[in-house]
Amino acid sequence: xxxxxxxxxxxxxxxxxxxxxxxxxxxxxxxxxxxxxxxxxxxxxxxxxxxxxxxxxxxxxxxxxxxxxxxxxxxxxxxxxxxxxxxxxxxxxxxxxxxxxxxxxxxxxxxxxxxxxxxxxxxxxxxxxxxxxxxxxxxxxxxxxxxxxxxxxxxxxxxxxxxxxxxxxxxxxxxxxxxxxxxxxxxxxxxxxxxxxxxxxxxxxxxxxxxxxxxxxxxxxxxxxxxxxxxxxxxxxxxxxxxxxxxxxxxxxxxxxxxxxxxxxxxxxxxxxxxxxxxxxxxxxxxxxxxxxxxxxxxxxxxxxx
Numbered sequence: 001x002x003x004x005x006x007x008x009x010x011x012x013x014x015x016x017x018x019x020x021x022x023x024x025x026x027x028x029x030x031x032x033x034x035x036x037x038x039x040x041x042x043x044x045x046x047x048x049x050x051x052x053x054x055x056x057x058x059x060x061x062x063x064x065x066x067x068x069x070x071x072x073x074x075x076x077x078x079x080x081x082x083x084x085x086x087x088x089x090x091x092x093x094x095x096x097x098x099x100x101x102x103x104x105x106x107x108x109x110x111x112x113x114x115x116x117x118x119x120x121x122x123x124x125x126x127x128x129x130x131x132x133x134x135x136x137x138x139x140x141x142x143x144x145x146x147x148x149x150x151x152x153x154x155x156x157x158x159x160x161x162x163x164x165x166x167x168x169x170x171x172x173x174x175x176x177x178x179x180x181x182x183x184x185x186x187x188x189x190x191x192x193x194x195x196x197x198x199x200x201x202x203x204x205x206x207x208x209x210x211x212x213x214x215x216x217x218x219x220x221x222x223x224x225x226x227x228x229x230x231x232x233x234x235x236x237x238x239x240x241x242x243x244x245x246x247x248x249x250x251x252x253x254x255x256x257x258x259x260x261x262x263x264x265x266x267x268x269x270x271x272x273x274x275x276x277x278x279x280x281x282x283x284x285x286x287x288x289x290x291x292x293x294x295x296x297x298x299x300x301x302x303x304x305x306x
């Protein structure tokens with residue numbers, strides 16, 4: 001199995017949509033091929049592969065977009081994420097903060113990278129933590145009968161479902177050569193994953209343009225949900241920093257499972273789990289052998305709350 005580095009921004013300039021010739025600064029559709037080679041099911045493939053610092057820089061840019069959801073409102077004017085390399089020139093197209101507990105986030109556009117960003121804010125107050133603790137599994141989405149998801153997470157997502165899908169559809173039509181990245185940290189990552197599956201069903205024509213990249217995301221649903229996400233042939237990465245405890249909950253014994261692929265940032269090296277059989281991700285191997293650390297939940301490269 002051929003494994004090469006993740007595309008740098010300069011190399012990405014030569015990549016484009018199959019039917020369009022507009023150069024792209026970021027090509028998420030190519031990430032799976034670049035990370036893993038042409039055959040993702042090669043039985044001789046290693047369980048993990050280490051990625052380069054340049055590759056990590058690109059993932060950190062998406063983490064910055066996740067972190068911006070904690071501070072950005074109607075303008076791209078925050079002090080850290082809004083100045084992070086690769087995010088310069090971003091324009092906020094829509095911001096929401098609705099419901100009780102509130103569900104917040106933004107949709108932005110990066111003209112230089114030709115990227116639409118849908119970022120969901122993570123947990124930041126007690127009512128949201130209480131909602132997070134509703135571990136009951138409910139069937140969702142309609143039509144995927146085997147999929148059951150965390151009741152609290154899906155309730156939070158459904159507060160903004162209609163407006164997010166409407167705005168994404170509008171922007172995707174207005175900017176047909178832009179990729180669409182779904183990002184989020186913690187609870188925000190869970191909602192980004194739910195949004196991905198929702199978009200794949202309601203707006204399937206957008207699927208070839210989608211990318212999912214989350215940080216510190218908890219398990220969202222059962223094996224049926226994870227399998228539905230895995231079946232989507234797009235780049236999707238769950239980043240786990242060291243021994244962050246949040247990605248290890250809710251527990252597998254409660255019926256929860258992660259989707260692939262996990263990027264484990266461990267001892268200053270990022271590794272990607274290539275096999276779904278690696279105990280729900282590389283970091284999960286440390287469930288008992290290593291300490292789990294809530295402090296690691298805030299240390300993702302590129303991510304900051306302020």
